[in-house]
Amino acid sequence: MNKFIVAVAAALTLAACGGGSTPFEDAAAEDSDTSSGDGSTDGNTDTDGGTAINGDRSLPPGTASPQPTLGIFRSEPTSTQTGATGNGFATGVSYDSANDTFTVDNLGFDGDNTYSRGTAVSSLGPYAVYEADQQVTDGFSGNPVNQLSHRAIYGVSTSGNSRFAIVRTGAYVDYGFGGFIYQRDNGVTLPSTGQALYNGVMAGMRDFNGAGGLEYTTADIALAIDFDDFNDSTGTRGDAVRGFISNRTIYDASGNDITSTVVSRIEQDNNISLGNIPTAVFTVQPGVLDDNGEMLGTVQSYYTDSSGQTAVFEQGNYYAIVSGNNAEEVVGIVVLESTLDPISSSVRDTSGFVAYR
Template identity: 65%
Template sequence: MKPTFVALATCAFLAACGGDVFNVEEEDTDSGTDTETDTGTPIDSDRTIPPGTASPSPQVAIFRSEPTSTEDGKQGNGFATGISYDSQNDTFTVDNLGFDGDNTYSRGTAVSSLGPYAVYEADAQFPDTVTQNPINQFTHRAIYGVSTSGNTQFAIVRTGAYVDYGFGGFVYQRDNSVTLPSTGQALFTGNLAGMRDYRGRGGLEYTTADITIAIDFDDFNDATGTRGDAVRGHISNRVIYDTAGNDITSNVLGRINAEENINLTALPNANFVVGPNVMDENGEIVGSINSYYVNSSGDTEVFEEGNYYAILSGDNADEIVGVVVMESTIDPTADSVRETGGFIVYN
């Protein structure tokens, strides 16, 4: 079964998104952690917010990008820069990635959309400047999402052309302010779409899922008087597709089941780890995420683990944009596999 490829109107769904929607290079001055000079009152904790807006506050737009990494196998993280969308031509521009044609990504052919989010692909070949002989390019894909209000956006760029994870990046942003409730709870629902790349072999795959997020604006209480809101999230109905749009979930589960002597019939649900100090006064949310399975001995083990990054938006705090990054070592065909998914959820 192939995913539903819902073509987006020229700029009806992507309204207010022409031009440089993600100007990362120009403003990327943050060290990646909250500082005492930031506007607002960030939570005093050891959590790490991705680089981006240097002085966030509830009153300003905020963007974040994947931090660059020196960690073994992840040296290509955060290399994608200059990300922008051209609504007139429905093209996506990405800079700083080798062998992706002329940096302009066209709307996907086999897979043009994953649910409400658009898919773009770099040129498969690019001509030699002198001889015009074709040069094969790496497989680069981009997923772009923008909310129905136009106030939040995300983009993910990955490639499966390297033995390690390769070069890419993600960006997510709020283009307006937020007014956070001081009491009560809220439930947000929406869709997630992402890509899976491998460490230890090449390969790129698409993913889709449903996601719900709930926030308790009353608790946890923080001794310093800053926010300590509890956040829970649940990712379910997860499906994996190859780049031709074929559902390969059963193939992936089959090789895992054979290796681990288990009987998974679906990808495990993933859940946010609930605890204090995950959301600050600016509406930024950062926390951990895990999924689990039962092994052949009946014991519960970690299937995937990682982090989620998100921003609340709106006068009524009625939408959230974010990115989830999870890794797993259970697939026998690779050292590890990473899923990078973007989401927008609504109250």
């Protein structure tokens, strides 16, 4: 797969040089079902070689035989077809709490694979931001070699049972290489009746297909689960899920709020009135939540076009896992794409979240 690198970011100009835990890493090596997208978890995650439950749901790569009593991890599927993005290439993800560093493997020109806490942006709400080295040294000549910009967001729940990681780069003309992982480290007990409400915050990154650059995003998320319905044709659970992503904010790579600038250019180019980034809404449909606590569904946001008709602003998918003895938290990833921002042919927002009951 050929990737076109943004000229400024990719220049190999030679210039003057200016003990912790590894929560994701172990199961990446143990799980045999990661050939289409590597991920990793703590050691108590089920990693045998069986067949995943609900195979018709096309769950992302990860735990082969998920069970409600065990941990589960999922990772972004790898895109390898001609012209595809570099989804799911990030592997060997781990966090070193003693040094507050983040390790990512399998991404070209991201330094020595160890990401340090961000400088201009070190956190987005409760989630940490990390960045790869800008230069490495040629071991023969001693000259510095400029690297491509890579960023990572790492989130862990207050209980420590749920976590996610997102790695993206704005150094390519198309989306470039990266990946995401989300997981729970223990089991879940799902109610058989009633409903539950979850609230949390999100953090993510926007990258562009047709332009370089990277932007950060934040938002609020509210989820509701109906544990009574729907039931699928086999009589097992397929619970309904509602969700809303609101108060969406966009920041540039230096941490400046550029939401109004983004909204303005979209409005002008499309002759529409937005006022803000529209709230994204989960599609309510059968079969979203399974017995293992895994969720998979679609999400969209809408706007009113110049003729007064409702039209799609973004569309994509959400992926999530419920955890806890009282199903008290949800960790997940939301990926949304839009073609309305004139900065590029399409824009992708990849965000992670932890929401609490």
